[in-house]
Amino acid sequence: DEDERTDRIEAAKRELGDDLVILGHNYQRREIVEHADFVGDSYQLSVEAANADAEYVVFGGVTFMAESADIITDDDQTVILPSMEASCPMAGMAEALQVDAAWAEITNAAPDAEIIPITYMNSYADLKAFCAEQGGAVCTSSNAHEVFEWAFDRGDKVLFLPDKHLGENTAHRLGMGDDIAEWDPWDPEGKSAEEVADSDIVLWDGYCQVHERFRVDHVERIRDEHPDAKVVVHPECRREVVEAADEAGSTATITRTVEDADPGETWAIGTEIHLTNHLQRWHPEVNVLPLCGEACMDCNAMRQIDPNYLTWVLEELVAGRERNVIEVAPREAELANVAMERMLEI
Ligand code: 13P
Ligand code: SF4
Numbered sequence: 001d002e003d004e005r006t007d008r009i010e011a012a013k014r015e016l017g018d019d020l021v022i023l024g025h026n027y028q029r030r031e032i033v034e035h036a037d038f039v040g041d042s043y044q045l046s047v048e049a050a051n052a053d054a055e056y057v058v059f060g061g062v063t064f065m066a067e068s069a070d071i072i073t074d075d076d077q078t079v080i081l082p083s084m085e086a087s088c089p090m091a092g093m094a095e096a097l098q099v100d101a102a103w104a105e106i107t108n109a110a111p112d113a114e115i116i117p118i119t120y121m122n123s124y125a126d127l128k129a130f131c132a133e134q135g136g137a138v139c140t141s142s143n144a145h146e147v148f149e150w151a152f153d154r155g156d157k158v159l160f161l162p163d164k165h166l167g168e169n170t171a172h173r174l175g176m177g178d179d180i181a182e183w184d185p186w187d188p189e190g191k192s193a194e195e196v197a198d199s200d201i202v203l204w205d206g207y208c209q210v211h212e213r214f215r216v217d218h219v220e221r222i223r224d225e226h227p228d229a230k231v232v233v234h235p236e237c238r239r240e241v242v243e244a245a246d247e248a249g250s251t252a253t254i255t256r257t258v259e260d261a262d263p264g265e266t267w268a269i270g271t272e273i274h275l276t277n278h279l280q281r282w283h284p285e286v287n288v289l290p291l292c293g294e295a296c297m298d299c300n301a302m303r304q305i306d307p308n309y310l311t312w313v314l315e316e317l318v319a320g321r322e323r324n325v326i327e328v329a330p331r332e333a334e335l336a337n338v339a340m341e342r343m344l345e346i
Pocket of ligand 2: 302
């Protein structure tokens with residue numbers, strides 16, 4: 001039962017002491033975040049990983065986050081993901097080989113332009129490495145606009161991967177909402193190439209299946225049912241949803257919005273349901289509502305980190321066995337680190 005499991009996790013943590021740090025993304029289940037030393041958004045967790053001294057970094061999150069932690073930690077530190085099944089579908093929507101092929105077409109479409117590729121943190125290490133090689137960088141939802149500005153100081157166009165919604169929302173934030181092309185790799189008529197030539201921001205056709213499900217109807221329904229409610233959403237939501245909301249930002253921004261709310265205020269949250277539930281628990285003085293109550297706002301990838309698996313990897317470490325180690329190949333890690341360091345410097 002949960003009490004027994006809690007005792008076992010805490011006993012393993014005591015045994016491992018300073019050799020262990022547990023990082024938990026805001027979308028993790030309650031039974032994971034309760035045991036984490038740091039809980040935060042993708043950016044905060046990458047900073048925590050970079051600063052961690054512990055020999056073992058156990059990551060409550062998805063594969064691309066654990067890969068990033070491996071890249072950013074020292075060689076003698078080991079990153080462990082409690083379930084190898086925790087893969088973000090969006091990260092899989094831009095495979096480095098496929099992007100490499102598209103890059104040749106995109107650069108041909110605008111031969112005189114300096115194109116800077118920027119990849120969202122939600123991508124695999126080989127794509128981050130590709131971006132580094134082409135003079136680009138990584139960004140997260142909390143710094144996308146700053147990384148875009150950095151890119152436009154260096155080049156004429158940005159290719160943003162994989163999340164078209166974050167790309168579009170960032171373009172609007174920079175006043176470049178009319179300057180967008182969507183890259184369609186299966187476009188037989190070559191229209192994408194024409195659009196690339198005419199636009200400064202080129203978006204890869206990827207999306208988050210959780211955030212894409214939020215609709216303007218959900219915002220309207222909340223405003224009808226709770227006229228005093230304000231709405232905060234994640235920028236992986238569609239453009240029209242972000243426009244209809246009062247605020248938009250990373251999971252850390254959403255968390256801060258509720259933290260800073262006055263007692264009795266009502267906030268509807270448009271993001272993965274576990275964070276909404278945490279915010280309800282952490283801030284009982286604020287009226288926290290899910291923007292959409294449907295169960296589909298649950299991220300399957302994040303859910304793979306079962307507390308039983310956390311117990312297992314910790315007890316195995318106590319027994320001297322390293323399970324589910326995430327290790328990025330050295331050359332790829334070196335390049336991907338360049339792209340991530342660029343973000344951290346920006
Ligand atoms: P942030 O925590 O950076 O806002 O990212 C959200 C997300 O979807 C991670 O998968
Ligand atoms: Fe990927 Fe979306 Fe899940 Fe984040 S919430 S891990 S982007 S599928």
